[in-house]
Amino acid sequence: MLFARLKPAAARFGALLRPYLARAWHHVRHPTKRGVLIAVAALPALLLLYTIVLIPFTPSIGDIRKARVDEPAQILSADGKLLAEFKPSNREWVPLAQISPHMVDALISTEDHRFYEHHGIDFKRTAGAALHTFSGDRQGGSTITQQLARNLYPDEIGRAPTLTRKLKEAITAFKIEAVYSKPQILETYLNTVPFLYNAYGIEMAARTYFGVSADQLDILQSATLTGMLKGNAYYNPVINPERALARRNTVLGQMVKYGKLTPAQFATLSKKPLRLDFERQTETPGPAPHFALQLRKWLISWADRNDYNIYSDGLVVRTTIDSRLQSMATAALRQHAAQLQGVANGAWSGRNGCVASNDLFAAFMRETPDYKRAQDAGANDADALKQLAADRGFMRNLCKTKTEVQAGFLAIDPRSGQIKAWVGSRDFTDEPFDHVQQARRQPGSTFKPFVYGAAYAAGAKPTDTFIDQPVEIPLRGGEIWKPTDDVPPSNRPMTLRDALAYSRNRITAQLVQTVGPDKVANLARAMGVRDSQLDPVPSLALGTSPVTLKEMVSAYSTIANDGTYLEPRMVTRIEDRKGDVLAEFADASPQRALSAEADRTLLDTMRDVVNRGTGASIRSRFGIRVDVAGKTGTTQGNTDGWFILMDPQLVAGAWVGFDDGRVTLDDYWGQGARSALPIVGDFFQRALRSRLVDPRARFDTEVTPGAFETFRDKLRAWIDSLTGSHEAAPAPAAPPHRAPSRAPAPASAPGAVVSPASAASSVTEVWESGGGVPSAASGASATRDMGLPPILGPASAPSPAQPAQPAPPSYPAQEPSLAPTPTPDVTDPDTPGASASYTPPVAQPQGQ
Known part of the structure; x- marks a missing residue:
């Protein structure tokens, strides 16, 4: 319709314009002297006019002044040391x-x-x-x-x-x-x-x-x-x-x-030859290169929003990194990763190492462009492998690439969310890939605290028990999940406290069924695992969903911060070249992720991991006596080793593994307690010696009884006074702040960490939906089912007696050895039994 209306108007306009166009074309075909002179004079004028039009599309005088000044942004640590310049x-x-x-x-x-x-x-x-x-x-x-x-x-x-x-x-x-x-x-x-x-x-x-x-x-x-x-x-x-x-x-x-x-x-x-002394110049990576790389991305975005240039405006960025802690973290990571590299080199040398006869290494060879080129040239599989195996340079480079031990380390102040140390790899020049923020790996048992935190939030107590028995959990599609431990089931009750301390998979699997995988995933996200996808399936309890080290250390910082999440931050202030403040960045707004009561219970439980559980070498080997809590983690096949340690002022975590998950360490060195823990332990040892961490700091884990608990105790006392009953009440839960206790004697069965109570006080404890407290009458067995499965299973199962509290252990005063020699630590139960022998790595399936 519109086109039909415009068509007559366009025709009239064309008719008016046609005579002028015909006249112009006539002058072009039959030029006159006057027309030529006008055209020649018009060309410079048109060129000048075009030049004037282009002026706004060229750099301004202000931009040119900035380019000449060329003052790159300076990145400073919290203690005033230069970390990087953004050129x-x-x-x-x-x-x-x-x-x-x-x-x-x-x-x-x-x-x-x-x-x-x-x-x-x-x-x-x-x-x-x-x-x-x-x-x-x-x-x-x-x-x-x-x-x-x-x-x-x-x-x-x-x-x-x-x-x-x-x-x-x-x-x-x-x-x-x-x-x-x-x-x-x-x-x-x-x-x-x-x-x-x-x-x-x-x-x-x-x-x-x-x-x-x-x-x-x-x-x-x-x-x-x-x-x-x-x-x-x-x-x-x-x-x-x-x-x-x-x-x-x-x-x-x-x-x-x-x-x-x-x-x-x-x-x-002109007769003299060229005399070169050629050597490529590389930029000095600086003391915190991976941190600086992440900061550059953030700063470019900030500068674009605020009309600054990070390369020429002379910005001074004051970061949260402590250069002293950064140096300690770098030294600890490089030292212990180098020791593990010696283990890996020994395993991959010889007949069963980096040779074509090793099935795994042959698979690596087949994945290279060199192998593809050999096949494109007509070689079959055997000939291509033989041809590549004859190339020593190729074999040496491939072996180094695949068997290079990698590690990541991060430390955060849980009180503010400030990042204090960040080491993304052993050497930024050789491996710029960041294993703190870029790498996503299965966290193994370091994910278990979220399961126990969700349980405590639902009302569970550290003294609640499950039977250490074989577990079979049906999954969608008809599959059955059967989590195992490094020791056979004892078929005896085990408390939640002991199950976390010794990282028992069977107990945790039963617990996640009670709590629900959805609640565990939600708690993990609230605490800090916010960028990675968490699959709400039962095996999530054992850390099967890949996450980053930054997420895990951030989540543990939430645990150390009374259950309050603070987003990690890198920058405190940005100034101009004169020192005037352009922007200040306060601590992030706190977000409640876990109730203070549940968080303090979880934190106190995690103390036992260090005091007597899988992380005990923090005490025995590194002589760290301060109030700390933590968790080890090892994934199936020893693919990933984790350890995160919490102090009231600093939370530090490390991951150790290989970039290719098919390459693993053995059953001994591959455990998180022996691969990642030494890095964190060495770091904390250095930080404590330098007084950068206050050794007198303590976690506040005193739990104030809620209104329900107070009313229940008063009601029970009133009933006892009316009936004149003098029978002993069930043993109360252990106080949240427990004295450190030693691990059970080696002769004790791992499952026999609790002893059954007398038959007269047999109690089956379940969680109540209201206050989550055990419901038990004095001297009688009672069960109140509020829709949650009974913790002990059969009502006849005996309940554990409260174990006696031993005196705090004394630790050696001398400096412990930092060499990675075998120690009598508790084996991380995510892996098979510890063994000092090693067999060449083979492809390992990812699992729990």
């Missing part, structure tokens, strides 16, 4: 006075001999270049200022050989000349021009190609680097030395032409 490239700025005058002479003689005479555009040279180009000999006519414009603003100006690009380049060159003096332009140019091999600026180029500083460059070295400016790759002195030599002599000839060199000097110098 746009591998460049070190040097003033013109610290650049060899030979370099300046060679540059001006070759690239722009009228540099001091023009104002950004050399019209004579531009016209000459245009004439040569029209005649078929293309030449460049750009001045040093125009080249600087391209180097500083490649995106705004572009690289295409078009009229628009040349006009933008000329406009920007005029602006640069208006802002900078000639020496400043030379200094900026020489500090921004690229020289291949990630070397930007003359200082990095001098170090890369000749092993000297910019002020030490001689005439030949200066001429060689100047010659590269015509085409870095084409005149690369490393791979194209003949071209580079010829181009160097051309530069020397230009220096003679413009009086910077005598003919006699040229005759002598």
Whole structure:
């Protein structure tokens, strides 16, 4: 409809325009002298008009001033140490006075001999270049200022050989000349021009190609680097030395032409060969490179929102990292990972190691591009493997890549959420992949506290028991899940406290059935596991859903912070170059994840992991006597080793494993208690010695009785006074703050950690939906089923007596050995029994 209405109007407009178009076409076909003169005069006017239109699309004067200043953001630790500088490239700025005058002479003689005479555009040279180009000999006519414009603003100006690009380049060159003096332009140019091999600026180029500083460059070295400016790759002195030599002599000839060199000097110098001292220059990673890499992403986003440039505005970013703790974490991780590397190297050497006859290593060989190329060339599987096995360099590199032990470490202050130490790998230069935030691995038994926390939130007590018996849990699809431990079932009651201390899988599996996987997943998310997907299935209790180390340490910080989650943060303040505060970042808003009562019960229970359970070497080996709690973790097949330790002021966690999950350590070294725990223990030992962690700090785990418990106790006392009953009431739960106790004697069966109470006081405890307290009358068996499965199963099952509380253990005063020698620690029950022998790794299925 609309088109039909517009069609007549368009026809009328075309009819009016047609005579003018016909007249214009007639003048083009039959030009007159007057018409030619008008056209010739109109071209410059149109060009000028187009140039004026382009001005807003070129860098502003303010941008040009910022580019010259070039003050990268400085990243400082909480104690004022420089962690990193965010530079746009591998460049070190040097003033013109610290650049060899030979370099300046060679540059001006070759690239722009009228540099001091023009104002950004050399019209004579531009016209000459245009004439040569029209005649078929293309030449460049750009001045040093125009080249600087391209180097500083490649995106705004572009690289295409078009009229628009040349006009933008000329406009920007005029602006640069208006802002900078000639020496400043030379200094900026020489500090921004690229020289291949990630070397930007003359200082990095001098170090890369000749092993000297910019002020030490001689005439030949200066001429060689100047010659590269015509085409870095084409005149690369490393791979194209003949071209580079010829181009160097051309530069020397230009220096003679413009009086910077005598003919006699040229005759002598032009006969000398290239003398390179080539070495790639790498940026120093700094003390916290993985942290800095994550911070850079965050800072770029912040700067974009607030109109700042992290490369040139001189921002000073004050972070939460403590450089002393960072140094301790790095040293601890490297030391213990290197010791584990020796174990791995020994396992993979010899006949059953990195050889084609090892089925696992043969699988690695088949996954390489080299194997695919061999097959594409016609080789069958056996021939391809034989061909690759004969290449020692290939086999050595593949073996190193696959069997390199990796680790990650993170420490957070639970009171504020501030990240204090972050080590993403053993060596950032060799392995920039971050095992703190990027790697997702199964957490194993370090996930169990969420199960017990959810149980305590539902009203369970540490003294509640389950029967240590075989467990079969039906899953969707008709499958049966049968979790096991490293010891056979004892068929006796075990308290929740002991089950967590000794990391019993069968007890935890029964507990998650009672609590529900959904509640466990929800609690884990509330506590800090917020980015990874958690599958609400029964096996989640044993840590089958992959998570990051950062999430786990953050969640444990919630446990250490009385059940209150604080989002981890990296930055406290951002300042400008003058020290004025641009932004301050307060602690994140606290979020209640777990009730204080349940959290304190969980924390107290986790003390026993360190005091007498799977993490006992924190006490026995590292001599750490302060109030701490934690949890070990080992995944199926010893693929991943975990340990997280909580102190009132610092929570630290480590992960150890291989980038390829098919590679594992043995049943002994692969356990989290022997792979990850030493890193955390060493770190805490160093931090305590340096008094960076207060050894007097204590967790507040006193639980205030709720209104229901108070009313129940008063009611019970009133009933007893009326009936005159003097029978002993059931043994109360252990007080939350327990004295450290030693592990059971080796002769004791792992399942026999509790003894049955007398028959007269046999009680079956279940959780009540209201207050979650055991319902038991004095001296009689009673069960109140509120829809939850009975904890003990059959009503006839005996309840455990409260174990006696032994005196706090005494620890050796001398410094424990840091060598990874076998210790009598409790074996992490996620893995098979400990064994010092080792068999070559084979593909291991992921499991609980």
